[in-house]
Amino acid sequence: MSSDSARFAPADTTDPIGPDEDPATFSDLGLRPELLDAITALGYEEPTPIQRAAIPPLLAGRDLLGQAATGTGKTAAFALPLLHRLPTTRTGEPVALVLVPTRELAVQVSEAIHRYGRDLGARVLPIYGGQPIGRQLRVLDGGVDVVVATPGRALDHIARGTLRLDQLDTVVLDEADEMLDMGFAEDIEAILRDVPEQRQTVLFSATMPDRIDGMARQHLRDPIRIAIGRQPAAGGETPLVRQVAYVVARAHKPAALGRVLDIESPTAAIVFCRSREEVDRLTETMNGRGYRAEALHGGMGQEQRDRVMGRLRTGTADLLVATDVAARGLDVEQLSHVINYDVPSAPESYVHRIGRVGRAGRQGVAITLAEPREHRMLKTIERITGQRISIDRVPTVADLRTRRLEMTRAALHESLLEDDLEPYRVIVETLTDEFDVMEVALAAVRLAHEAIGGPIDEEDIPQVPLRPERPAGGRGRRQGPGRARAAGMTCLFIGVGRRAGIRPQDLVGAITGETRVSGREIGAIEIADRFSLVEVPRSAATEVINRLRQTTIKGRRATVRRDREGGRDLAE
Ligand code: AMP
Numbered sequence: 001m002s003s004d005s006a007r008f009a010p011a012d013t014t015d016p017i018g019p020d021e022d023p024a025t026f027s028d029l030g031l032r033p034e035l036l037d038a039i040t041a042l043g044y045e046e047p048t049p050i051q052r053a054a055i056p057p058l059l060a061g062r063d064l065l066g067q068a069a070t071g072t073g074k075t076a077a078f079a080l081p082l083l084h085r086l087p088t089t090r091t092g093e094p095v096a097l098v099l100v101p102t103r104e105l106a107v108q109v110s111e112a113i114h115r116y117g118r119d120l121g122a123r124v125l126p127i128y129g130g131q132p133i134g135r136q137l138r139v140l141d142g143g144v145d146v147v148v149a150t151p152g153r154a155l156d157h158i159a160r161g162t163l164r165l166d167q168l169d170t171v172v173l174d175e176a177d178e179m180l181d182m183g184f185a186e187d188i189e190a191i192l193r194d195v196p197e198q199r200q201t202v203l204f205s206a207t208m209p210d211r212i213d214g215m216a217r218q219h220l221r222d223p224i225r226i227a228i229g230r231q232p233a234a235g236g237e238t239p240l241v242r243q244v245a246y247v248v249a250r251a252h253k254p255a256a257l258g259r260v261l262d263i264e265s266p267t268a269a270i271v272f273c274r275s276r277e278e279v280d281r282l283t284e285t286m287n288g289r290g291y292r293a294e295a296l297h298g299g300m301g302q303e304q305r306d307r308v309m310g311r312l313r314t315g316t317a318d319l320l321v322a323t324d325v326a327a328r329g330l331d332v333e334q335l336s337h338v339i340n341y342d343v344p345s346a347p348e349s350y351v352h353r354i355g356r357v358g359r360a361g362r363q364g365v366a367i368t369l370a371e372p373r374e375h376r377m378l379k380t381i382e383r384i385t386g387q388r389i390s391i392d393r394v395p396t397v398a399d400l401r402t403r404r405l406e407m408t409r410a411a412l413h414e415s416l417l418e419d420d421l422e423p424y425r426v427i428v429e430t431l432t433d434e435f436d437v438m439e440v441a442l443a444a445v446r447l448a449h450e451a452i453g454g455p456i457d458e459e460d461i462p463q464v465p466l467r468p469e470r471p472a473g474g475r476g477r478r479q480g481p482g483r484a485r486a487a488g489m490t491c492l493f494i495g496v497g498r499r500a501g502i503r504p505q506d507l508v509g510a511i512t513g514e515t516r517v518s519g520r521e522i523g524a525i526e527i528a529d530r531f532s533l534v535e536v537p538r539s540a541a542t543e544v545i546n547r548l549r550q551t552t553i554k555g556r557r558a559t560v561r562r563d564r565e566g567g568r569d570l571a572e
Contacts (some may be wrong), residue, residue: 016048029055032084033118037162039080042115043277045298045325046075047486048345054227055081061200063223069206070378071343075112076175078202082146082170083117086259092143093167099151099188101178103128104373109174110148117289121145127154127163137162138486151179158194166196175211177204185211192219206376242353243389245368245378252394252461253341253369254285260367261319261393263292263403265526266337267311267503270320270327272353273341283321296322296330324349330483340368342356343377347384362518363508371486372464378527407528408449410493412565414531417559424514452528489523490541495559498529506554507534515540516545 026047027037037212047055055425058064068074082096098113100106112127115126127136127149133156135521140147140162147163157163171192173179179188201220205212208227216223224237248256271293273279279295286293294308294317305326311317312332320332324344344350350368357364368389370378382389395403415421431440496502504525511534512519523535536544541562548560555564 016331022229024052030059031055031080032120035080035083035116037077038116038118040205043275043279045078045276045323048077049348050074050226050346051077051080054078054224055345057224058082058200058202059084060377063220065203065220065223065225066202066204067206067208067227069374069380070175070205071374071377074204075109075343076116077503078172078174078204079109079113079116082172083113083120083122085110085169086117086120086122088146090143091147091167092148095163095167096146096172097154097165097168097183097191098146098172098174099154099175099191100148101182101184103130103150105175105385106148106150110146113148115144117146119496124148127157128155141307150189151184154191155187156190165191168199170200170202171195171217172202172204174204176203176215177207177209180211180215181206185215188215206380212437221426223476241357241364241366241387243366243368243387244355244392245370245389246392246394247370247372247375247464248461248466250371254282254289256369256394256429257282257339257341258289258291259288259400260339261394262400264365264367264524265528266318266365266529268315268320268334269318269337269339270322270330270332270333270335270356271339271341272327273321273323274345274522276323278324279326286319288320291319293321294315296320296326298325300326310417319570324353327353327356331512334376334503336362339366340366343368343370343374343381345516347377347381350381351385363504363522363525392465396461403526404449404452406533406563407526408445408452410531410533411452412445412448413493414495414559436525484547486547489535490538491563492534492536492541493559493561493563494553495518495530495534496535496553496556497528497532499529500556502527502532503556507532510551510553511536511544515543517544 015570024047027036027257029047029353030056050066050068054064054077058078066074066077068077068249078098086095098109098397100109108125110124113122113125116122123144124146125136125139125144125148126149127140136153136157140157142528149157153201154163158165163276173188174401179185180394201223203212203216203220203223246256246260251466253321256509257271273282276297276299279297283293283295294311296305296308300308306540308317308320309330309332313322313334320327321341335357338353340350340353344353354366368378378389417483428437428440494507504527507525507527508519508522511522517536517540521540524533525535526533545560545562548558552558
């Protein structure tokens, strides 16, 4: 592991979750074969830190108090042990009750338990307010092993005698802080009064305010405590990594990824997914969308891996799609972008992932596609790394159009300055017999534009706020879709590009080496075949232009100027 990624070693905690300990496999955890089969089918390669820490004590019957947000894999951390403990002969009365704050979570957790418990024939039922009670009654009547419920509706059923708790072996309080925030404290107390004394109790909460501690003291017996380190990074140099998150619904992720790639034009990017299945699916989707993506799997042989890496190095592939396991030990020199297709399951893996860019003083970009419900995990990551992740708006079709027109205009401008255009004069002269010069120019621009840009997708990607699923009356803070592109930046045209071997880090190096501007102040960088566009703070633009004009970039002297005459800004 490089020193870059070790910089953010998480702090010690009561029961620390090691950042990169020798990873136990799921079978090392002692789970039954039916569960291992289900996990393999889902493409999980190894347990997440919270699973590694929680599963063994839960299998041993201990109570557990865990601090973990959505996105850490906490659902499997409690679901696998409770499924493991399912008795072979079942009475039809539930043996496990999972309490969750919202309807969405009830459905989601219930689906997850159903998937994990597939081969065990586990019967799982979500019950929540707003759903016709009749259906819930029928299913409960037919026999259920695990109930996932919001507290209010669970209590309704208990009062009617339709949800019987005598056989309960496990109670899970998931997102306990949210449940308290939503005013479910009394309902939870009432439910816990009704459950058997002899049971296992598991409490997960993203935060640990005193009220949660009190609740744990009252209802948990000598619990194992698991927490994720909170202390910010210990000193040291902060890497030059621009960190951005886009909030986007799952269904729109492939399109959003494509847009972000178009706007960012990475030299080489790695996209991290949680499972092999996702790696395969995404690789196929991105290739279908015209990107050159390669999958990298834990299961691949060394030779196959080398081939894939070779294609990335030579530029035959633009994107590497990989799981954490597969990417372990990877060293791609020219990597400019790390993209988290999902919020990573542990802050440590975020830190490891982004440690792959921004090395040796170069600028790197870390992009995260977060689902609205994953905001907590983003906040935890910010806290642990001590760095801000700015939430940006997914580029719109209009943004892409503007960007592409800008690139075309800059390419034409460059050609006007530098190319020998004489051979084409005859074409213009013959056409102007019939058409106006302006019309001829417009047709030529259109052809150039299409040749440079390719087709643009028109897909509608709705801008979603963080956490939209909170029911009306919930007390959570809503956040807007985030800020637009940074203001106060000026876009510079630099007349060297990919053909001269220019990479973002070369431009960053030249600018930071020659001026007062630091790497962090540099905005978007785009590299076209024969020129580049770089955003710098407006206040420093003149200095950057003057200094770069006096120096060479990768041994070449380049035209440097504001991207548009009059210095129009990208942010306008
Ligand atoms: P959760 O934090 O429980 O909401 O889980 C977040 C996501 O991680 C879900 O989509 C799970 O399917 C996925 N997940 C959970 N455990 C693993 C694992 N060990 N490997 C890969 N993905 C996982």
